[in-house]
Amino acid sequence: MLQPMGWDAFGLPAENAAMNNGVPPAQWTYSNIDYMRSQLQSLGFAVDWSREVATCKPDYYRWNQWLFLRLLEKGIVYQKTGTVNWDPVDQTVLANEQVIDGRGWRTGAVVEKREIPMYYMAITQYAEELLADLDQLDGWPEQVRTMQRNWIGKSFGVRVGFPHQIEGGGTLWVFTTRADTLMGATYVAVAAEHPLALHAAKNNPELAAFIEECKHGGVSEAEIATQEKKGMATGLTVSHPLTGEPLPLWVANYVLMGYGEGAVMAVPAHDERDFAFAHKYGLPIKAVIKTSAGEATPAPWQEAYAEHGQCINSGKYDGLDFNAAVDAIAADLNAKNLGEKKVTWRLRDWGISRQRYWGTPIPMIKCPSCGDVPVPDDQLPVVLPEECVPDGSGNPLNKYEAFLACTCPKCGGAARRETDTMDTFVDSSWYFFRYTCPDATTMVDARADYWMPADQYIGGIEHAILHLLYSRFWTKVMRDFGLTKVGEPFRNLLTQGMVVAPTFYRDGADGRKQWLNPADVAVTTDDKGRPLSAILKSDGLPVIMGGIEKMSKSKNNGVDPQTLIEQYGADTARVFMMFAAPPEQSLEWNDSGVEGAHRFLKRLWSFAADNGAALADSALPADAAAEVLVVRREIHETLQQALVDFGKHQFNTVISACMKILNAIGKLEGHGSDAVQREGLSILLRLLSPIAPHITHELWRGLGYGDDILHAAWPQVDAAALKRDSIELVVQVNGKLRGKVNVPATADKAAVEQAALADENVQRFIEGQTVAKIIVVPGKLVNVVVR
RNA sequence: GCGAAAGUGGCGGAACUGGUAGACGCGCUGGAUUUAGGUUCCAGUGGAUCGCUCCGUGAGGGUUCGAGUCCCUCCUUUCGCACCA
Numbered sequence: 001m002l003q004p005m006g007w008d009a010f011g012l013p014a015e016n017a018a019m020n021n022g023v024p025p026a027q028w029t030y031s032n033i034d035y036m037r038s039q040l041q042s043l044g045f046a047v048d049w050s051r052e053v054a055t056c057k058p059d060y061y062r063w064n065q066w067l068f069l070r071l072l073e074k075g076i077v078y079q080k081t082g083t084v085n086w087d088p089v090d091q092t093v094l095a096n097e098q099v100i101d102g103r104g105w106r107t108g109a110v111v112e113k114r115e116i117p118m119y120y121m122a123i124t125q126y127a128e129e130l131l132a133d134l135d136q137l138d139g140w141p142e143q144v145r146t147m148q149r150n151w152i153g154k155s156f157g158v159r160v161g162f163p164h165q166i167e168g169g170g171t172l173w174v175f176t177t178r179a180d181t182l183m184g185a186t187y188v189a190v191a192a193e194h195p196l197a198l199h200a201a202k203n204n205p206e207l208a209a210f211i212e213e214c215k216h217g218g219v220s221e222a223e224i225a226t227q228e229k230k231g232m233a234t235g236l237t238v239s240h241p242l243t244g245e246p247l248p249l250w251v252a253n254y255v256l257m258g259y260g261e262g263a264v265m266a267v268p269a270h271d272e273r274d275f276a277f278a279h280k281y282g283l284p285i286k287a288v289i290k291t292s293a294g295e296a297t298p299a300p301w302q303e304a305y306a307e308h309g310q311c312i313n314s315g316k317y318d319g320l321d322f323n324a325a326v327d328a329i330a331a332d333l334n335a336k337n338l339g340e341k342k343v344t345w346r347l348r349d350w351g352i353s354r355q356r357y358w359g360t361p362i363p364m365i366k367c368p369s370c371g372d373v374p375v376p377d378d379q380l381p382v383v384l385p386e387e388c389v390p391d392g393s394g395n396p397l398n399k400y401e402a403f404l405a406c407t408c409p410k411c412g413g414a415a416r417r418e419t420d421t422m423d424t425f426v427d428s429s430w431y432f433f434r435y436t437c438p439d440a441t442t443m444v445d446a447r448a449d450y451w452m453p454a455d456q457y458i459g460g461i462e463h464a465i466l467h468l469l470y471s472r473f474w475t476k477v478m479r480d481f482g483l484t485k486v487g488e489p490f491r492n493l494l495t496q497g498m499v500v501a502p503t504f505y506r507d508g509a510d511g512r513k514q515w516l517n518p519a520d521v522a523v524t525t526d527d528k529g530r531p532l533s534a535i536l537k538s539d540g541l542p543v544i545m546g547g548i549e550k551m552s553k554s555k556n557n558g559v560d561p562q563t564l565i566e567q568y569g570a571d572t573a574r575v576f577m578m579f580a581a582p583p584e585q586s587l588e589w590n591d592s593g594v595e596g597a598h599r600f601l602k603r604l605w606s607f608a609a610d611n612g613a614a615l616a617d618s619a620l621p622a623d624a625a626a627e628v629l630v631v632r633r634e635i636h637e638t639l640q641q642a643l644v645d646f647g648k649h650q651f652n653t654v655i656s657a658c659m660k661i662l663n664a665i666g667k668l669e670g671h672g673s674d675a676v677q678r679e680g681l682s683i684l685l686r687l688l689s690p691i692a693p694h695i696t697h698e699l700w701r702g703l704g705y706g707d708d709i710l711h712a713a714w715p716q717v718d719a720a721a722l723k724r725d726s727i728e729l730v731v732q733v734n735g736k737l738r739g740k741v742n743v744p745a746t747a748d749k750a751a752v753e754q755a756a757l758a759d760e761n762v763q764r765f766i767e768g769q770t771v772a773k774i775i776v777v778p779g780k781l782v783n784v785v786v787r
Numbered sequence: 788g789c790g791a792a793a794g795u796g797g798c799g800g801a802a803c804u805g806g807u808a809g810a811c812g813c814g815c816u817g818g819a820u821u822u823a824g825g826u827u828c829c830a831g832u833g834g835a836u837c838g839c840u841c842c843g844u845g846a847g848g849g850u851u852c853g854a855g856u857c858c859c860u861c862c863u864u865u866c867g868c869a870c871c872a
Contacts, residue, residue, distance in 0.1 A: 012871060084870070095870040143791055147867075150790050221868045225788040254788095273788090347869090354870065424872065462866055464791075469869095497793095498866065554871075579812070580799060586792095586865060593799060593813045599827095600812080606827090644803065653801065656811035663811090730807045735853040737807055764839095775852055781806055785852045 004435035006053035007033050010359045011424040013553045015390045025358040026386035044570045051438045055427035061360040062381030063443040064426050069374050076122045082351045083219050086114040092394040093355040102217040113215045118353035123473045127345045139492035144464045151465050153346025158330050161338040162238035172238050174265045175344050180325035181267040183314035184288035189252040191262040197251045200234035214253045229254050241338040269297045288314045352423045357395050359421030367408035367415040376409050395419050429474035457490035497586035498550040501557040504543045515556035559589050571692035572598045578651040578691050608699050615678045624672025631664050635680045636721040658688045683715045730781040731756045733765040749776050756782040
């Protein structure tokens with residue numbers, strides 16, 4: 001068993017902290033690591049600290065650089081332009097998180113889209129395998145696999161060419177999954193950055209202004225998808241590939257240059273977005289599919305318009321169904337060299353360049369005569385200086401001469417280093433390999449073959465797509481370079497829910513929100529416990545309640561368990577946290593229940609202290625009292641369920657089972673109770689030991705169960721204890737609970753029915769009515785159906 | 788907007804494949820112990836009537852002898868949407 005711990009230590013939060021405190025990100029990061037490490041140690045986790053990894057250390061990130069260079073040689077890393085958020089005031093690139101409603105978070109300036117050169121990893125080369133291998137990951141939650149499948153987004157369609165005479169002629173290509181509707185295409189739209197759009201704008205100031213306007217706002221898909229759909233005609237036309245009919249060419253802000261061909265064909269009758277766009281701008285709508293809504297598509301839009309169906313108003317294709325129409329149209333396009341069937345992916349290549357300081361330096365050198373030259377292996381690692389302090393005006397490396405200056409490895413002339421750093425997802429894509437061999441002098445060594453893949457990986461549900469997909473990709477890349485034998489990094493995956501907490505803020509003098517930590521705020525509630533208002537404890541003045549959100553550094557609503565640990569100890573903190581909810585579920589942090597966890601452990605301790613002598617080794621007497629045997633049965637029933645719950649990682653009900661056992665043995669009296677108490681407590685201690693290791697270890701040894709609870713056998717259900725002579729059945733009449741009967745465990749169906757019908761209360765409810773049938777669920781209930 | 792989930796007492800949550808809704812805990816109420824507070828212990832605690840009973844798992848429909856659980860429609864919340872990680 002290997003349980004390591006490490007630090008994903010590069011990234012934006014360290015730069016933000018630096019801006020606030022004027023402390024270098026490195027210093028802030030290392031002190032956080034020290035604090036967190038000591039906290040994890042005080043919680044008593046069995047972490048193997050000899051394998052600790054920090055991604056911001058050169059002995060780790062040098063292998064990011066090394067593999068980057070290998071991938072560059074193989075063409076899996078390549079350069080192209082990408083779109084970024086540009087803050088025109090701070091003159092810097094912004095992360096999507098830093099763009100709020102299309103404006104820069106610090107300056108409030110309207111953000112612009114900018115095209116800059118970036119390095120990409122060709123994850124799409126692995127799309128087919130990343131999709132196919134999901135089927136084998138049966139230790140992963142189905143929802144995560146579904147999300148990844150949808151993200152990869154394999155779609156079968158047709159690439160269609162629209163010939164045109166613009167700029168001496170050419171063909172505008174689009175991709176569509178609905179080639180069957182091609183006869184209903186009434187216009188074609190391109191992205192604002194598309195060459196045809198730029199050409200049309202040359203003599204059209206109005207269009208140029210519109211294209212300029214399209215550059216405003218963020219680049220994130222969510223932002224583009226929710227913005228108002230706008231467009232403008234270019235005045236140009238392209239030809240329909242089958243009919244030759246001229247179709248107007250539009251520029252639309254919802255068409256993305258970076259996705260597919262940067263152009264779409266529009267079929268307003270059968271696509272909701274095109275339908276809305278056509279209505280807004282008065283473009284023609286031509287129904288070409290017979291759907292369940294009929295042969296016409298009057299406004300408003302109905303979902304049925306997008307259904308597959310038979311072609312109509314489509315000339316020779318009339319009457320064909322979806323597959324036949326796609327085949328026929330693709331064949332005709334093929335004959336004209338204007339199209340073919342094609343598989344496309346929603347997945348895009350992974351842009352890894354960041355215009356930031358606190359990350360792995362990209363190991364490239366910019367030479368005025370040789371261009372971009374890779375850093376030779378013997379000069380790795382390219383070490384990131386740790387003394388810079390970002391100030392919000394861009395990457396400080398750009399002004400750091402000691403880092404920048406170098407010589408070109410090719411020509412030996414003076415050159416400059418690349419100042420872009422790598423996406424931090426690179427760091428987190430393979431750290432688990434490094435745990436297996438943290439001191440290796442290569443990226444990984446043979447020890448990785450012994451340990452990998454990880455049997456159990458635990459991470460937040462927010463990583464369901466990006467981190468987990470990049471890690472899978474990176475593993476396959478490492479495999480193809482012979483660095484590992486495994487093709488998938490994680491056999492079993494547990495996705496934790498989010499921990500959410502209330503947020504509080506005040507409007508600062510500069511108009512920005514000052515986020516206050518919940519620990520510093522006192523909340524008053526109404527008589528139903530709902531929050532009414534809040535004040536800051538230090539000055540007693542009101543603060544604004546910002547609602548409940550996932551804990552984050554940016555909203556300052558994280559909770560530090562340190563006070564909990566100091567006040568109650570590690571075991572109470574652990575029991576409380578595991579008792580709150582199953583780990584997959586999201587959880588609103590509230591420590592009001594911590595007293596209950598503490599009380600339980602105190603009761604456990606005092607039970608052992610009060611009964612220590614009686615608990616001395618004693619066997620269950622053959623003539624034990626009946627009520628004692630009932631309690632023993634309950635203990636084993638509880639154990640049986642707890643073992644199932646452990647398997648489901650449902651630790652809250654395991655703790656509940658331990659509480660039940662303590663409640664049961666605490667009340668126990670009668671002949672044989674000492675033995676059952678001893679047995680029950682031994683089961684309880686072992687069930688609880690992974691959750692509260694310190695107290696259970698001490699009690700296990702102190703009560704003489706054994707030397708070390710870690711070496712004790714896992715508790716097992718005694719089938720003999722579960723045996724019952726009689727069972728209680730619930731009796732329903734027409735599905736409603738009307739009584740309970742006790743029958744011998746061996747009673748047959750007829751005897752059970754008879755006992756149920758004999759019940760006084762049941763008699764009352766069936767009186768004067770006909771018994772239609774009686775349903776008996778063995779061991780559970782009887783349902784008498786009357787009319 | 789698109790993809791994935793989740794909605795159960797005052798609160799956190801439980802209910803394995805459809806079979807007694809509310810386990811366990813928090814909080815609250817009453818009582819005991821205590822000079823008092825805290826601790827600890829006992830009893831009660833979904834709502835309405837407080838007799839039997841009726842109503843209750845986001846809303847509305849449906850399937851079934853029986854629905855928190857399955858199906859349809861809707862609402863709300865959370866996560867992700869490629870530069871937060």
